[in-house]
Amino acid sequence: MAKKRIDDYEPGPVPPPAPLDRFGFVKPELSYSHDDSMKGRSAYEYEREERRVRKWRKMIGVGGSDWTYYVKRKPHVVKRRIRKGIPDCLRGLIWQLISGSRDLLLMNPGVYEQLVIYETSASELDIIRDISRTFPSHVFFRQRHGPGQRSLYNVLKAYSVFDREVGYVQGMGFLAGLLLLYMSEEDAFWLLVALLKGAVHAPMEGLYLVGLPLVQQYLFQFDNLVREYLPKLGEHFTQEMINPSMYASQWFITVFSYSFPFHLALRIWDVFLYEGVKIVFKVGLALLKYCHDDLIKLPFEKLIYALRNFPEDAMNPDTLLPMAYSIKVSKSLEELKQDYEKKNQKPVQSTEFNEKQKQSQERFLLSKRS
Amino acid sequence: MARRADEEYDYLFKVVLIGDSGVGKSNLLSRFTRNEFCLESKSTIGVEFATRTLQVEGRTVKAQIWDTAGQERYRAITSAYYRGALGALLVYDVTKPTTFENVSRWLKELRDHADSNIVIMLIGNKTDLKHLRAVATEDAQGYAEKEGLSFIETSALEATNVEKSFQTILAEIYRIISKKSLASDEPGPASIKEGKTLVVGGSEENTKKPCCSSS
Ligand SMILES: Nc1nc2c(ncn2[C@@H]2O[C@H](COP(=O)(O)OP(=O)(O)OP(=O)(O)O)[C@@H](O)[C@H]2O)c(=O)[nH]1
Numbered sequence: 001m002a003k004k005r006i007d008d009y010e011p012g013p014v015p016p017p018a019p020l021d022r023f024g025f026v027k028p029e030l031s032y033s034h035d036d037s038m039k040g041r042s043a044y045e046y047e048r049e050e051r052r053v054r055k056w057r058k059m060i061g062v063g064g065s066d067w068t069y070y071v072k073r074k075p076h077v078v079k080r081r082i083r084k085g086i087p088d089c090l091r092g093l094i095w096q097l098i099s100g101s102r103d104l105l106l107m108n109p110g111v112y113e114q115l116v117i118y119e120t121s122a123s124e125l126d127i128i129r130d131i132s133r134t135f136p137s138h139v140f141f142r143q144r145h146g147p148g149q150r151s152l153y154n155v156l157k158a159y160s161v162f163d164r165e166v167g168y169v170q171g172m173g174f175l176a177g178l179l180l181l182y183m184s185e186e187d188a189f190w191l192l193v194a195l196l197k198g199a200v201h202a203p204m205e206g207l208y209l210v211g212l213p214l215v216q217q218y219l220f221q222f223d224n225l226v227r228e229y230l231p232k233l234g235e236h237f238t239q240e241m242i243n244p245s246m247y248a249s250q251w252f253i254t255v256f257s258y259s260f261p262f263h264l265a266l267r268i269w270d271v272f273l274y275e276g277v278k279i280v281f282k283v284g285l286a287l288l289k290y291c292h293d294d295l296i297k298l299p300f301e302k303l304i305y306a307l308r309n310f311p312e313d314a315m316n317p318d319t320l321l322p323m324a325y326s327i328k329v330s331k332s333l334e335e336l337k338q339d340y341e342k343k344n345q346k347p348v349q350s351t352e353f354n355e356k357q358k359q360s361q362e363r364f365l366l367s368k369r370s
Numbered sequence: 371m372a373r374r375a376d377e378e379y380d381y382l383f384k385v386v387l388i389g390d391s392g393v394g395k396s397n398l399l400s401r402f403t404r405n406e407f408c409l410e411s412k413s414t415i416g417v418e419f420a421t422r423t424l425q426v427e428g429r430t431v432k433a434q435i436w437d438t439a440g441q442e443r444y445r446a447i448t449s450a451y452y453r454g455a456l457g458a459l460l461v462y463d464v465t466k467p468t469t470f471e472n473v474s475r476w477l478k479e480l481r482d483h484a485d486s487n488i489v490i491m492l493i494g495n496k497t498d499l500k501h502l503r504a505v506a507t508e509d510a511q512g513y514a515e516k517e518g519l520s521f522i523e524t525s526a527l528e529a530t531n532v533e534k535s536f537q538t539i540l541a542e543i544y545r546i547i548s549k550k551s552l553a554s555d556e557p558g559p560a561s562i563k564e565g566k567t568l569v570v571g572g573s574e575e576n577t578k579k580p581c582c583s584s585s
């Protein structure tokens with residue numbers, strides 16, 4: 001069968017203009033309420049925002065080296081500021097700095113271009129099939145074969161070539177899509193690499209490898225955390241036969257970018273990139289905690305529905321995130337990981353496998369950490 | 371077991387929707403449960419869930435439907451949902467031959483993970499795309515007969531046969547269950563508590579029927 005490349009397609013018609021929210025998503029016809037909080041911004045709030053941007057600019061300084069220095073000297077200041085939210089205009093840049101993707105990009109000039117132009121991937125048709133099903137309501141991705149969809153295709157294809165073991169898995173498109181709203185294709189690609197290969201934090205690739213080993217581990221950990229922190233709710237879940245794979249798989253696989261309000265997803269990503277996957281557990285627990293008294297009354301079906309459709313007030317970042325920060329999970333997570341590994345005999349990633357991975361990627365990561 | 375006053379039903383049937391990614395499982399489900407269709411729906415990550423209560427053979431049946439992600443990699447999570455399912459809707463896309471070729475792999479999945487007497491219905495979706503059709507009705511019909519599956523073609527977009535496909539599989543499940551409870555001399559139909567998996571009667575024999583024509 002002749003393979004079609006996305007470049008062979010003519011761009012589709014430009015979709016009719018529609019009212020957009022401040023992030024570029026088409027507003028749902030009925031409820032404009034998500035954005036209400038943003039409408040009535042007072043002069044005071046603008047001033048505060050401006051002060052924040054100034055502080056951030058100072059932290060970044062003239063470029064990456066100032067930032068590295070700042071992070072080394074005052075990690076807690078950085079952490080605190082990130083938890084309050086990175087100013088939207090600096091998000092793309094900061095994300096690249098804190099994820100380690102900037103370094104990867106600089107160490108591998110020309111590699112992305114090569115992956116996109118010269119390599120072919122077994123996943124090309126799968127990727128094309130899903131392109132229009134990724135953020136279908138965002139203005140950048142709406143036009144069929146338009147620039148947004150092309151970039152998304154290129155990044156995903158490049159990744160599937162770069163890491164043939166992972167290839168392309170549904171859900172990765174939401175990660176790439178989110179990144180592409182804040183940076184160029186090449187930058188987005190290297191950030192994806194940084195995340196999946198673990199440039200700064202634990203590698204995420206296990207979320208997408210055959211058997212989805214890391215999804216299984218995270219769900220096991222989350223299930224037990226619920227029982228530990230919200231024992232009554234945990235007991236209720238057992239009685240109603242609810243387990244986290246029914247509602248939380250997508251939290252981990254797409255880091256809340258699949259179905260959560262975009263402004264909340266961004267705030268979670270700020271912290272996720274700096275502090276790692278812990279924040280996904282914390283936000284998940286905070287959501288359950290916030291809705292605890294309602295959830296505990298619901299029978300199976302209503303419970304599932306509620307766990308997939310949290311009320312708007314629960315998803316307000318300024319209440320949800322402080323609640324999430326206050327939940328301490330590191331120690332339990334570590335213990336549960338060991339329990340899980342014991343239960344499943346072999347560790348999540350065998351070293352043999354890692355060796356194979358490394359070899360296949362060596363030709364791309366030309367001078368990593370030289 | 372108590373039945374909830376606001377949601378009365380005689381039976382609760384768990385059904386799974388399986389088949390390759392992009393064949394239209396989620397849209398068949400949304401068409402059946404909410405009468406909605408979405409041209410640009412998001413791909414399913416993991417599993418989705420919906421229910422609808424309807425009349426089947428004069429009984430009130432609640433269908434509890436699990437919609438699974440089609441990509442092969444996701445079977446690691448989704449196959450756990452086959453357990454306890456009384457029915458499976460195995461969907462392919464009539465415009466994409468590979469999705470039909472993969473049907474046999476899905477059947478194997480069911481054999482490996484589902485109860486042996488699960489009722490399976492083969493569904494060829496997207497019949498509205500007439501000019502793109504690439505799987506002939508007769509081929510699929512023949513295959514279904516050979517494998518002992520019911521068969522129907524649908525269009526989630528035009529709402530053709532969607533209702534009928536669910537009705538048919540639920541009726542078939544009902545017939546098997548009522549036969550079983552007759553065989554094991556159980557008094558009347560069991561009422562099943564919401565959210566619990568239905569355990570079909572005590573009899574051991576396999577009551578799977580060869581084929582039930584749907585048209
Ligand atoms: N023309 C036409 N398109 C359809 C029909 N049913 C679904 N589609 C389209 O096919 C695409 C995929 O549909 P989904 O329902 O998301 O497919 P799925 O089987 O759930 O896919 P996964 O969740 O990835 O496993 C969407 O763009 C739908 O709009 C149909 O009957 N006719």
Ligand SMILES: [Mg+2]
Pocket residue numbers: 395396397412413414437438439440
């Ligand atoms: Mg789906």
